[in-house]
Amino acid sequence: MQESVPGIVIGRLPVYLRALNILQQEGKEVTSSQELGKRLGISSAQIRKDLSHFGEFGKQGTGYSITFLQESLREILNVNRLWPIALVGFGDLGNALVHYRGFPAKGFFIQAVFDNDPGKVGDKINDLTIQASSEMERTITQHNIKIAILAVPIEAAQSVAEKLVKIGIKAILNYAPITLALPPNIQIQNIDPVVHLQQMTYYL
């Protein structure tokens, strides 16, 4: 039945999970839709409605057990495991992503890094070695990688994305400022700071 949950609801679940992690770090064990709503600038009714798609998580009057709701959301989002990620493109952004320490606690780790610059191939960052793009197929198949982060120049984005899909990638987090055209069964999310900045200047 979860196929029928609107995408906008799914989009809020990671934000709820993030807020729960912070509440837990603050030493709290129980929370409420009111407290979560206040933290997130979302109405408590919206939070209760979103969660009701997936079951009953709190008792009337006693609120939510943070640990239980965390575990439930992790299960719903399939991040009660560690997903290997292929990072494609090791420019400044790729470098920032490799050094980002927030992934493992959230269900992800960068398994492999690819770049087509011969001057970078073979370089070591932490315990990763930058591989040539020609190694993508072998490595992605070998490690059964389903998720890629695309951090290549705009000119290369579409063709690299198509290659990744052919190799077996099912989800792409795209940092190139272009809308990728890929088969409908491929999950795509986009991060473009300009898109966010221009949304804000509308209101300024």
Added chain:
Amino acid sequence: MQESVPGIVIGRLPVYLRALNILQQEGKEVTSSQELGKRLGISSAQIRKDLSHFGEFGKQGTGYSITFLQESLREILNVNRLWPIALVGFGDLGNALVHYRGFPAKGFFIQAVFDNDPGKVGDKINDLTIQASSEMERTITQHNIKIAILAVPIEAAQSVAEKLVKIGIKAILNYAPITLALPPNIQIQNIDPVVHLQQMTYYL
């Protein structure tokens, strides 16, 4: 009347503008809601409806003049000018943002960079000099900066954001993985790769 346009519509306008820029780079002068829709995976009816909030941009049967629609969207989004940005936090991500060359063509430039690490203050990147956080108020006031990009550690994000608002910042692009609590008149947009990745793993 533009205040009544739903935020989700505003959110799509920068994506339309981005697609128009690419079409123009491809040498095209005219496009249609069908062509745009196909590029963006959005229905042509949705695009026409979104644009109709702001006027008439195409003639029945002849489509949109790309230049005219670009100019119109730039005007609507207030990016027919260059907005100075204060980048706060010069870690790996801050470094990637400073080196990102996509801002000026889209209406933005990084005017000032701040970090509280004395080892970084005074360093030069391109024509920018990293300034101490204590310089924020003076610099942001002097250059009348209204937009900040927040690329500081999660622990510092809320307090730095509050300080920025006090100084006169009206819009914050927040890269820290936390929901900021700020006055309702402040525009906030968030970029957290984990939130995007977890939305995709739901479907995997």
